[in-house]
Amino acid sequence: KHSKIFLLDEPLSNIDVQLREKARDEIQALHEKNQQTIIYVTHDQLEAMALGDRIAIINDGIIQMIDTPDNIYNHPTNLFVAQFIGTPRINTLDVSYDQGKLFFNDEVVLSNSKRLAEMNLTSKRLCLGIRPEHVIVKKEKTNLLDMSAQIEMIVDYGRYQQLTLSLKNNQVIKAITNNNNFSSGESVYFSFMEGKILLFDYETKANLEN
Structure with a gap:
């Protein structure tokens, strides 16, 4: 059809x-060939990311964000969008901000950060989002910001492994790693890629950098 x-x-x-x-x-090839506009409804996030030039994410009939797949994934407008896109789901942690530092379970997650300084944070309580592939897991503590955890479960996908890390206070996060030398039950250390940390307002769930 034309x-x-x-x-x-x-x-x-x-x-x-x-x-x-x-x-x-086939749909992608037809679109590139004919350059026709396609409005495509799907609940499959991978399908949306693969096909969409621009994606609209809707919650309860309200559009949350319309943007490119890259911005949807890396710069979500709010926590709903961040959690909707991405497998495994983005990790979310309650953190506190005080005197230029972010704290999680009374440990410093981020300090002396130019990003934090530019955000002019006023709220003491925030929600931190970090995608599993941006969690760095190591066997030994090599940095002051490294935190301790225990590997609760490993899912081996061949080209990468998905680690479930058990933290203090019965909290759990997931990490993606290409290192297949980890074992279930092993004690490890983890940290976050600083530039990939997302911060959301604790009450409104809005991305504080949007």
Whole structure:
């Protein structure tokens, strides 16, 4: 068909994974060839990220964010968007801010940061978001900001491993690593990639850097 616009409502939801991937590639190829506008509805976040030039994320009938896949993933407008996109789901931790430092479980997560200084934070209580691939796990403490944890579970996907880390106060976070030398039950240390930390207002859940 040669319509200027197509409305597709979950067209691939009832087919198996391999065929869905092939059909997705076909839709992408047709779009690149014909340059027709496609409005594509899906609950599959991977499908949305793979096909969308711009993505609109809706919650309870209200558009939360419209942007490119890169900005949706790396600069979400609020915590809902951050949690909706990404597998495994983004880790969220309650942190406190005091005198230029971020604290989690009474340990310093971030200090002397230019980002923190530029944000002019006034609230003492914040929500920190960090994606699993931005959690650094190591066997030994090599930095003052490294925190201790225990590996509760390992899921091996071949090209990477997903670690479930048990922290203090029965809290759990997930980490993605290419290092396959870890063992379940092992005590390790972890830290966060500073530039990948997301901070949200504790009450409104808005991204404090948007």
